[in-house]
Amino acid sequence: MRGHAFEARAKDDGGTELIRLLCERLGDGSPPPPGPGGVDTPDLAASGPEGRTARTALALREATAAGRWALLDHPMLALSVAGTPAYLEPDAVVVHPDGGWTVVEIKSFAMVDGAADAAKVGAAARQAAVYALALEPVAERIGDGASVRHSALLVCPKNFSNLPDAALVDLRKQVATTRRQLDRLTGVADIADGLPHGTTFDLCLADDGRTPTRPADELAAAVDAVGAAYAPECLAACELAFHCRARSRAADAVQTLGRALRAELGGLSTIEAVLAAAAGEAGDPGDPAVAALRRAARLRAESLETAGAASCP
Amino acid sequence: MSLIDTLARLEAARDGRARPLATVRHRHVSDRPLVFVPLTTAGEAGAPLGALVGTERDAPRLLVVAQPRDRDLRSAFLAELADAMLPRIEECADAVEREERKETDPTTGKKVPVEVELCADAPQVVVPSAAGVEYVRLLGRSMRFRRTAEQDPDAPHPAPPRVPLLGRWLTHFGERSRVPGSSLLLAMTQVLGRHWATGQSVLEDQHLGALLAWIDPPEGTSGAAAALRAELARDAEGLPAHPPAGPATDPVFDNKRLAPAIARYDRARADVLQASPHRFAAAHRALADAEREIRDLLEGQLRPTWDAVWQGIDLLRALPEGARVGERWKRDRWSYTAHRDRVRAGEPPQPRRDDAVTAARKLAARETAQAQLDAQEALDDPLVMAGRRLAGEAFAGPVAEVVMEYSEAKIPRPRPLVTLRTQDAPHVADGVKLHRALPDGRSQPAEFVSHGPDGTLTVRLTGGMGRGKTPEAGSVPEPGDQVCWTLFEHAPRGGPELPEPEQTPWTHGGPPAAAAEAPDPVTAEDHL
Numbered sequence: 069m070r071g072h073a074f075e076a077r078a079k080d081d082g083g084t085e086l087i088r089l090l091c092e093r094l095g096d097g098s099p100p101p102p103g104p105g106g107v108d109t110p111d112l113a114a115s116g117p118e119g120r121t122a123r124t125a126l127a128l129r130e131a132t133a134a135g136r137w138a139l140l141d142h143p144m145l146a147l148s149v150a151g152t153p154a155y156l157e158p159d160a161v162v163v164h165p166d167g168g169w170t171v172v173e174i175k176s177f178a179m180v181d182g183a184a185d186a187a188k189v190g191a192a193a194r195q196a197a198v199y200a201l202a203l204e205p206v207a208e209r210i211g212d213g214a215s216v217r218h219s220a221l222l223v224c225p226k227n228f229s230n231l232p233d234a235a236l237v238d239l240r241k242q243v244a245t246t247r248r249q250l251d252r253l254t255g256v257a258d259i260a261d262g263l264p265h266g267t268t269f270d271l272c273l274a275d276d277g278r279t280p281t282r283p284a285d286e287l288a289a290a291v292d293a294v295g296a297a298y299a300p301e302c303l304a305a306c307e308l309a310f311h312c313r314a315r316s317r318a319a320d321a322v323q324t325l326g327r328a329l330r331a332e333l334g335g336l337s338t339i340e341a342v343l344a345a346a347a348g349e350a351g352d353p354g355d356p357a358v359a360a361l362r363r364a365a366r367l368r369a370e371s372l373e374t375a376g377a378a379s380c381p
Numbered sequence: 382m383s384l385i386d387t388l389a390r391l392e393a394a395r396d397g398r399a400r401p402l403a404t405v406r407h408r409h410v411s412d413r414p415l416v417f418v419p420l421t422t423a424g425e426a427g428a429p430l431g432a433l434v435g436t437e438r439d440a441p442r443l444l445v446v447a448q449p450r451d452r453d454l455r456s457a458f459l460a461e462l463a464d465a466m467l468p469r470i471e472e473c474a475d476a477v478e479r480e481e482r483k484e485t486d487p488t489t490g491k492k493v494p495v496e497v498e499l500c501a502d503a504p505q506v507v508v509p510s511a512a513g514v515e516y517v518r519l520l521g522r523s524m525r526f527r528r529t530a531e532q533d534p535d536a537p538h539p540a541p542p543r544v545p546l547l548g549r550w551l552t553h554f555g556e557r558s559r560v561p562g563s564s565l566l567l568a569m570t571q572v573l574g575r576h577w578a579t580g581q582s583v584l585e586d587q588h589l590g591a592l593l594a595w596i597d598p599p600e601g602t603s604g605a606a607a608a609l610r611a612e613l614a615r616d617a618e619g620l621p622a623h624p625p626a627g628p629a630t631d632p633v634f635d636n637k638r639l640a641p642a643i644a645r646y647d648r649a650r651a652d653v654l655q656a657s658p659h660r661f662a663a664a665h666r667a668l669a670d671a672e673r674e675i676r677d678l679l680e681g682q683l684r685p686t687w688d689a690v691w692q693g694i695d696l697l698r699a700l701p702e703g704a705r706v707g708e709r710w711k712r713d714r715w716s717y718t719a720h721r722d723r724v725r726a727g728e729p730p731q732p733r734r735d736d737a738v739t740a741a742r743k744l745a746a747r748e749t750a751q752a753q754l755d756a757q758e759a760l761d762d763p764l765v766m767a768g769r770r771l772a773g774e775a776f777a778g779p780v781a782e783v784v785m786e787y788s789e790a791k792i793p794r795p796r797p798l799v800t801l802r803t804q805d806a807p808h809v810a811d812g813v814k815l816h817r818a819l820p821d822g823r824s825q826p827a828e829f830v831s832h833g834p835d836g837t838l839t840v841r842l843t844g845g846m847g848r849g850k851t852p853e854a855g856s857v858p859e860p861g862d863q864v865c866w867t868l869f870e871h872a873p874r875g876g877p878e879l880p881e882p883e884q885t886p887w888t889h890g891g892p893p894a895a896a897a898e899a900p901d902p903v904t905a906e907d908h909l
């Protein structure tokens with residue numbers, strides 16, 4: 069609710085204020101901020117995601133060639149994820165007179181005295197990095213000085229008001245990480261090949277287009293057919309998290325308790341296996357991970373005993 | 382997380398019940414904590430919606446903003462909050478002890494002892510979670526710059542005088558909570574998480590209800606099952622059986638309960654304004670009813686969290702206090718006393734951003750506090766020390782042999798060699814400095830000498846045995862005694878001194894501006 073209201077407000081003067089903020093934050097003697105009417109706001113309407121993506125690319129080409137400030141409001145970009153195009157809609161992209169492009173992310177969390185919640189800024193930076201990646205091939209195709217800038221403009225409400233404040237966020241690290249992750253992703257086709265024939269996530273919506281008619285357990289079975297690498301971080305990011313967590317708990321996976329545990333415990337991946345190794349009931353004592361576990365278990369038991377003895381004399 | 386803590390987590394997961402991470406309590410818990418459970422509106426980040434606050438578990442004070450968009454109602458809330466919190470915060474200001482402290486004399490530059498006041502106790506604020514601490518900081522930031530009608534007759538929407546004062550205190554509490562080991566402002570989830578390992582991840586431990594369920598499940602259920610219920614159970618309408626600990630409310634509650642109640646309140650208020658004289662009384666009653674409905678709704682959301690915080694306080698109180706907790710609490714009392722003095726001296730509110738020297742100072746102080754906390758927790762708690770032993774930073778065991786030797790100085794001093802049996806594998810080399818806590822709390826220096834053939838370690842005591850040729854009684858361990866040496870210092874000190882803020886070099890922005898900062902501009906759409 070508030071998010072939409074703030075975004076609408078931040079853009080409602082046709083981008084003049086946003087670009088003024090951008091120039092102020094850049095502070096690098098870029099051409100002075102334009103006055104009212106000095107920002108082009110191309111029409112990006114088209115039908116369907118492909119149409120809108122093509123329309124955005126065209127608008128970017130024209131705006132770059134024009135050598136003026138332009139604000140693309142909710143452009144559409146395509147990014148190839150595991151061989152399948154994903155369509156993305158950033159809040160805005162600004163085209164500078166020199167042909168540079170800046171991704172603009174508008175968020176509803178407050179920036180108090182110029183600083184915002186680090187976790188939220190991090191999430192916004194990761195999101196903006198994906199947009200920057202999607203813009204890169206477009207800029208390459210256009211050539212002619214078109215380039216994606218390293219920093220995104222993060223726009224947030226200033227202090228306790230609804231006025232916009234902004235900060236530049238360096239995206240280089242996030243772009244590199246995301247690029248690596250995308251390169252590593254298994255192709256969707258390969259995943260599909262590994263599934264039982266006929267696996268589908270179709271909800272079989274009824275005629276009203278909203279009510280799913282597919283039996284829940286059938287759907288759950290289909291979801292279970294796909295491998296998952298649940299970790300607690302999923303809880304904040306993925307709607308399937310509770311489902312995956314239940315599965316991960318049922319499998320007694322140590323990773324349910326934290327991603328780092330997996331690395332710490334060597335090859336032992338179930339809670340039972342770790343505890344058995346620690347208790348000396350299983351595992352190879354020559355394995356450094358097992359030896360460390362036994363030492364830890366011994367020290368822990370010994371000190372709990374000391375403390376117990378101390379507190380009940 | 383050390384491997385020992387990881388094991389505790391895995392054991393908890395296996396047993397369906399939390400396992401101890403500590404054998405003593407490592408934080409101070411006040412006799413009369415000031416518990417503060419705030420709620421904010423989901424839409425307007427930071428806009429207050431309500432709170433339970435107080436020092437009596439059976440008598441929390443309920444504060445409510447019936448329409449969070451209304452500036453006057455929000456101001457009234459902040460004023461009431463000041464009324465509810467300031468008496469407890471200020472009541473510790475007058476009972477003082479005298480302490481001697483070394484200060485630099487401005488004329489001679491020499492360190493001279495001066496007698497200063499130290500408040501005998503300090504108020505402690507307890508909130509449910511880390512998000513609650515953040516909210517205290519936000520409230521402090523928003524309130525401390527408000528201008529009162531007295532300060533500035535032209536200020537739009539003047540605040541009652543106590544509001545900026547509470548803002549300054551909340552800012553102080555928020556800043557202090559960043560100092561490792563401090564206890565002026567505690568987040569219950571964090572303190573509980575320091576003392577118990579649950580069978581879930583640290584991220585899931587942020588849910589106070591689930592965390593408590595692991596530690597102290599209701600009769601007849603496993604902690605795991607109770608935690609799952611606390612986290613996920615919802616009734617037929619989709620309302621959570623256990624409301625979240627806030628400050629953000631549950632979205633289903635917002636949509637199905639709160640939003641309609643606020644809409645009814647708005648209508649009732651509009652009706653009061655338009656009511657003809659003969660309907661006036663009835664319209665007022667309807668408004669009071671609408672307000673009461675919102676109060677009841679919010680109390681229903683807040684009360685379970687309030688009770689949970691007190692349940693946590695009980696659990697913490699049941700643990701014996703660590704021996705050095707009082708020493709850290711004394712530093713909290715210093716910090717409280719110093720802020721009291723700044724307020725009394727009429728200093729302006731804390732600036733929006735710290736100047737370079739203050740920022741560097743705070744950072745250095747926090748690093749020192751962290752090192753001190755790490756050392757003190759280990760010395761107070763064998764389970765924490767076990768983690769340091771596992772990491773090779775300490776070793777312990779029974780003394781096998783003591784050989785008396787003396788230094789070659791003119792007046793020979795005792796330098797006994799102590800050999801102990803241990804299975805620990807410390808990262809030591811010849812001459813490495815070691816430290817041992819004596820029964821009276823002092824720290825005794827020693828140095829590492831050699832590894833024995835049969836897994837023994839030999840250490841030479843280098844001090845802490847008195848002035849004479851024969852060591853003071855009890856200062857040298859005897860065969861059979863259990864001893865523990867650490868490679869880390871027991872009272873680590875901070876780094877080099879920093880200049881006074883007035884002497885900030887120009888490379889770091891120069892001295893800070895002396896003038897108090899201007900208040901925030903008032904806009905029509907402020908939400909806090």
Ligand code: SF4
Pocket residue numbers: 296297298299302303306307308309310312313
């Ligand atoms: S919760 Fe989501 S992201 Fe995590 S493993 Fe399951 S499907 Fe993947």
